[in-house]
Amino acid sequence: MRKKLLIISSAAALLALAALYGVWLVSKLGSPWYGIAASLLSVLLFGMLTVFFLKGLFEQWFPEKKAEKDNIQPSLSRRERFSYKHPWLKIVGFMLLSRLGLILLGYLLNLLAEGGYSGGIIDTFQDIWQKWGTDAPSYYGIAENWYVTEGDARFHIVFFPFFPIMIRLFWYIFGSFFVSAMAVSTLSSIVSAVVLYELMLLDFDREASLRAVKYAFILPAAIFFHTPMTEALFLMLSLLCVYLIRRKRYIFAGIFGLLAGLTRSPGVLLAVPAVIEAVTDLIPIYREKSENRLNETLKRLVGILLIPCGFLIYLIINKTVTGDAFTFMQYQREHWGQSLSYFFNTPEYQLNCLVRYIREGNMSFVAGTLIPNLLYIFASLIIIVLAAGKGKLRPSYTGYFAAYFAMVIGPTWLLSAPRYLTACFPLAVGLSCITENKRTDIVISTICIFLMVLYLFGYVGPWSIY
Numbered sequence: 001m002r003k004k005l006l007i008i009s010s011a012a013a014l015l016a017l018a019a020l021y022g023v024w025l026v027s028k029l030g031s032p033w034y035g036i037a038a039s040l041l042s043v044l045l046f047g048m049l050t051v052f053f054l055k056g057l058f059e060q061w062f063p064e065k066k067a068e069k070d071n072i073q074p075s076l077s078r079r080e081r082f083s084y085k086h087p088w089l090k091i092v093g094f095m096l097l098s099r100l101g102l103i104l105l106g107y108l109l110n111l112l113a114e115g116g117y118s119g120g121i122i123d124t125f126q127d128i129w130q131k132w133g134t135d136a137p138s139y140y141g142i143a144e145n146w147y148v149t150e151g152d153a154r155f156h157i158v159f160f161p162f163f164p165i166m167i168r169l170f171w172y173i174f175g176s177f178f179v180s181a182m183a184v185s186t187l188s189s190i191v192s193a194v195v196l197y198e199l200m201l202l203d204f205d206r207e208a209s210l211r212a213v214k215y216a217f218i219l220p221a222a223i224f225f226h227t228p229m230t231e232a233l234f235l236m237l238s239l240l241c242v243y244l245i246r247r248k249r250y251i252f253a254g255i256f257g258l259l260a261g262l263t264r265s266p267g268v269l270l271a272v273p274a275v276i277e278a279v280t281d282l283i284p285i286y287r288e289k290s291e292n293r294l295n296e297t298l299k300r301l302v303g304i305l306l307i308p309c310g311f312l313i314y315l316i317i318n319k320t321v322t323g324d325a326f327t328f329m330q331y332q333r334e335h336w337g338q339s340l341s342y343f344f345n346t347p348e349y350q351l352n353c354l355v356r357y358i359r360e361g362n363m364s365f366v367a368g369t370l371i372p373n374l375l376y377i378f379a380s381l382i383i384i385v386l387a388a389g390k391g392k393l394r395p396s397y398t399g400y401f402a403a404y405f406a407m408v409i410g411p412t413w414l415l416s417a418p419r420y421l422t423a424c425f426p427l428a429v430g431l432s433c434i435t436e437n438k439r440t441d442i443v444i445s446t447i448c449i450f451l452m453v454l455y456l457f458g459y460v461g462p463w464s465i466y
Contacts, residue, residue, distance in 0.1 A: 002062045009058075010051045017047055024342055031348065034355070038347035038374070045381040046343070049402055052388035056395035060280055087206075088194055091213060095190045098217060102226055105453065110460040126178050128460050129227050135159065136228040140177040143167040147321045155335055157321060158328045160314055162262035163230045181228030188232035189225045193217065195239040196425060200432065202246050203394065208432050211441065216428035220372070220451040221418030223459060231423040234264045239425055241270050241307070242396075245277050250303025257303075261310020264423075269403045271307045273396035278304060280396075336413065343409040350374055350414065368463025372455065373417040377409060380421050387430035401426040415466040418455075 021043050028036060103125070110128050130136040138156050142164035147157050163184070170180035193213050200209035216235075217225065225232040237260035244253035253274065260267030278300040285293045319325040332338040354370040357363075384401050387393040401424055408420040421427060435441040459465045 002058045002064060005062070006055055006058050009054050013050050013054065014047050017043065017050065020342060021344060024345060028348065032352055032355070035348035035352040038351045039344040042344045042347045042377065042381065045378070045385055046402070046405075048385050049381065049388060049398065052385065053395055053398040053402060056388060056391065056393070056398060057276065059391075060395050061283055086197070087210070088197075091193050091197055091210075092190055094213075095193050095217070099186060099189065099226055102223065102456070106223075106456055106460050109453075109457045112457075112461070129182070130178070135230075136178075136181065139164045139167060139181065139228065139230075143171065143177055143180075147317065149322060154322075155331050157318060158331050158336075160230070160263055160265070161317060162259055162310075163233055166233065167228075178228060182226075185226060185228065185232040188236040189217070192225075192232065192236040192239055195236065195243050196428065199239060199243045199246065199425075200429065202243075204432070208436070211435060212428045212432035214445065215431040215435075215448065216422075216425070218445065218448045218452055219418075219422050219427070220448065220455040221376070221422040222452065223456050224419045224422065229419070230263050231419060234260055234267065235423050235425060237263060237267070238270060238423075242273055242400075242425070245274050245303075245396075248281060250274070250278070250300045251306070252303075254303035254306025257307030258310040258313075261307060262313060263310075265311065266404050266407055266420075266424075268308050268311045269400060269407060271304055272403050273400045274300075274304045274307060276396040276399055338411050338413055341410050341412045343406045345412070346409050346414050346417075347374060347377055349412075350377075364462055365464045368458050368465040369415055372465070373414060376418045376421050380405065380424075380427055383427060383430045383434065387433035390433060392433035393426065393430055397426040397429055400424075401430075419466070 021039075024039075025036070028039075106128050107124065110124065138159050141153050142156050142159060142161065145153070147161075148154060163181075166184045167177055167180045170183050171177055174180050174183065193216070196216055197209045197213050200212045204212075216222065225235070237256050241253045241256040241260060244250070244256065257267065257270040257274065260270055281300065282293070282297060285296055290296070314328075315325040318327045321327075324330070329339075350370055350373050354366055354374070357366050357370065380401075384393065384398065388398045404424045405421070408424075409417060431444065435444050455465070
């Protein structure tokens with residue numbers, strides 16, 4: 001039965017994907033071949049990801065035989081997990097030292113890019129970490145004045161409220177919106193590292209769990225976890241939500257999912273792993289006809305329904321402030337040229353822009369935006385396909401990544417693919433899964449660190465990185 005379900009569902013999903021791509025392709029007749037080739041490659045990779053997701057999902061929901069232990073551990077009780085001598089202090093130490101190193105490296109690279117000392121350390125520090133981060137002043141504005149309806153500040157409604165709320169709370173301690181935002185990001189990064197380790201340890205050994213933490217914070221765009229941006233806070237809330245789902249604490253998971261949805265729009269997608277894990281939990285309960293199956297179902301349902309409430313609250317804020325719940329979409333479209341589209345549309349126009357901008361000599365945008373966007377789009381798909389294909393990635397993580405990827409890569413003028421995708425935790429999990437070989441781990445780690453330094457140089461220097 002499982003095999004038939006897999007064949008039917010995979011065929012249906014691939015046909016739907018092919019139909020969407022075919023309709024889109026007709027509208028692109030006459031476009032350069034290389035852009036079409038890039039879009040086709042993204043569709044093929046996404047199709048493979050879909051098949052591996054469905055395969056893992058049906059194996060989890062309808063096991064034909066008891067799973068062998070292999071290299072994956074079962075979920076452990078809190079007491080059992082503490083017997084593993086958790087290296088929390090080492091993780092926190094790694095985060096503090098790496099963040100300090102990033103600050104110093106950013107300062108030195110800025111001196112190199114600017115040709116020498118150019119002002120006070122504090123002012124330079126602030127200029128460095130929000131040089132291209134034009135969203136930061138908008139968050140400060142919301143933290144100070146909330147949402148308004150006049151002047152340029154009216155466009156702040158497109159930014160979600162929870163990060164500014166946290167900035168405001170820390171402002172009462174530090175008296176500076178910039179310092180408060182940096183404190184929120186730094187603390188969120190540290191908590192994220194610990195929670196990611198705990199989440200990984202539910203399925204993997206200590207070594208694989210530490211690898212995931214390492215990769216989460218040495219990816220090139222991990223520099224954004226140390227900027228006055230939402231990525232670190234969103235990562236922390238996402239990880240707390242998924243970790244509590246895995247620990248079957250659905251109500252608390254729903255609360256953190258709600259807060260993630262109040263931080264960034266993809267937070268609503270945390271309902272995907274919540275539903276998958278809830279069904280996984282409930283299948284044996286209903287098979288055994290347990291007396292408490294109704295209570296267990298309601299508990300999970302309430303937790304799942306809490307997650308989209310973050311986005312609903314944001315819509316209510318839009319309605320209250322502007323009179324229209326979807327004002328943010330209007331502003332995104334009119335002020336930033338952003339609207340929703342298919343994920344495979346993005347590689348096509350990004351590659352076309354790259355070729356055109358190279359001819360025009362706009363190398364800052366090419367090096368800082370277009371090349372990183374394309375590299376992250378394809379590298380992230382390949383990483384997750386390899387991890388899911390090996391059967392190492394939980395279906396709930398694969399499904400979350402697929403939904404997240406389709407959403408954040410779809411906009412019609414994508415500027416920040418590396419920043420968005422780095423905040424998607426399955427990417428770090430996938431890297432840990434495909435680097436079990438020590439030599440592979442060393443090679444991939446070296447590449448990541450090199451690219452991070454290069455990306456940081458571009459961020460503090462001459463490249464257009466958003």
